[in-house]
Amino acid sequence: MFKTLNNYRSEFVLLTLVLFILFGIGTCIFFSLPLFLGLIPAYCILFVYLLALKNGFIQLLFVSLEGVLMVKEVVGILIGVGIMLPSFALSGTLNEILNIFISTLNPRYLALFSFIFASILSLIVGSITGALCILSAPIMALSNSVHYPSYLVAGALVSGAMLGDRTSVFSSALRLTAICVGVDVKTHFMAILPTTIISVILILIFYSLVLPLFFELSINSVNLNINYLSKISYFKLLPILILLVLFMKKVPLFFSFLLSSIFALIISSVSFNINLMQYIFYGISIWPFNHLNGIFSMLPLVALVCISSAFNSLLQKSRLLDSFIKRIINPKSYNQSVFRVIVLNLISSMLFCNQALPIMLAAQQLRNEWKKSFSLSLLSRVIADSAHVFPGIVPWNLLAQICAILLGVKPIYYIPFALLLWILPITNLLFSFFAQKD
Template structure:
């Protein structure tokens, strides 16, 4: 469909457009549009009808529907939780029970536990991340560090939990069972968890908050809100909805409705105030640390995600990248380490261009599986996909998943990614494991034990 030169031009223009827009603080929609228009023009010149292109774009947009819902509802749930008193109450409650000396470690471990149960990074960050970010702000802990701890923990479950849709997508794309996938992921999971836990312990020991006085921070917001245990209900409703496997957007809607009902009863807010703050965000001259963004601030991001969906729809419909798969991996890779490096780079490239997490997982797994099976077990491909295509999406500033995570915690991706060791330790761990596996596999082979692939 496209020559290698044309494909290279599309990828280069897309990445440069997004990068320039990001660093110059121009709307990302503008930067991404350059790549999308280039792709459409080249596909059209190759003989595809314009109607066919529009159809593929629309199919791609429909695949982003759930992400768009989540992003829009995040823009509403944060101000409603704040207005109702839920976030102020949870922050004050946290100040009375959490030891600030090990706040980052606590945030990471709690995020890990919740994400393993929920199986979703967005649900984890929404339920525990929002109040912990507010708590970290009051304790004067750098927010990129707090965000890094929360995102790191959230992606433990997003990648590893059997309840995670991304985890199941890796299994189905590579043709392995959930049990085989868990076993394959265990070594690198343990390695990355060890790195992350050590990282946050060191940060806590060396941080100024290790010597802070928590008594100075108690009851920050009680003078401005009426408190009750009922204020925990919106968060519990969201958690229970996700546990019951409701659609994430339905969980958000139920939580928003619950927050409004409780807030109107306790805080005596008018409908005009609710609608104004849900659209523009919560603003307060008394509690500046509680100010939030609203739905209006999500419009640009929603447009970007829709364009990314259209872009992915074209790539998937016309299988533009699959033609060059075999050239990337080679007829037979010389070693598992070599195959791991090439597969990881391919997953990164897809994440940079497609702006999704789903497409890199599916295309890397399904397209490279025949080549991997010639030499290595499927389980090893599943591990590499989970440790590269799945996780790298969270570190690309214009990727849908990273945008949603950054929006929830209120910290730009590039600001927190250096403090999210689970994300960048996994690719390193998987490279080291591939190197060790090759050596141990060669030793086993010499002892008369063949590969299980």
């Protein structure tokens, strides 16, 4: 059984972990090192701390291994994406999607259309990963071909994809939030609707009016008619259709990627030889797409997933956050309670390095104390507007890294322009000034 010392000591260890994570990750970003190296010092410190509390070495290893096994599905997704991207490029599927976008979109409003398309698709599939897997490569290629700033388009895509991931009734993350808080899906959906509507309106105004007015965008449309406005082959769009159907049927994501990739390779003109294997394992570069990562390109991210999950497992077992959490709720001030929960969710997103654990932590640890003073639906809204979206603005978080891999843009470049992820917590905080106790 894991033990912690007095509150002062546990909070000191927690602060030390946060500082080491920030320093380690910051060093990796500065020197362009794999991010998983930045988490190793924090993991070692926590491991040694728990050993000092007379927890068994083997026991700690097993707890770490349990954490790694919990993310085997995520590892499968990363490998699946590594197979899918080169396969869709070789089959011409990405090119055909690009043809459709080019023939229908106004390049000057590419960020606006990117947000709208990503929102619609993610509302259908209920997954930020699923929406970005389908849209990111062709839309980012379009931004390259017309010289539209890639960081603006990437931010718009992440914002739109997150909208569906957070709001769609098909989203597992939405259902996870509702279940952990203890409300039904309809109650949760109605609770998040006001902040959703306001945030979407503000984003649409920014992308359609403010962005063209204050950003001098040099759009090059010379290449469009020359390279891409050919007759669209709808047969080559079948891999995307298969992927969409599998998503909606809730087939495990790895198998969705694998099956659609196999079909894409079958309809491609590439023979099954050593070159094909090279593309699958090492990725492929084809203009105007950025380098499309293969399996080996995903390995540093796989290492980040495994180390962060092992760290998360130890952190949960150690219950280092318990003493901090108990002081979050202020029964006399809803505003103050909301602010503290948002700060807690930001810290947990920095520590846990994934999306699910901050949601579960805030919901399960706070709901009993919260419902003594406030409505649980208000807690579900705070969590949806903070714990759900913060992983996307923490550069070393798994969600941000997956988005970066799919977009071909480093998190620090697109994060400032992923407007939904910033507007939602601010809107929720403003709402707290007007919300009434239940």
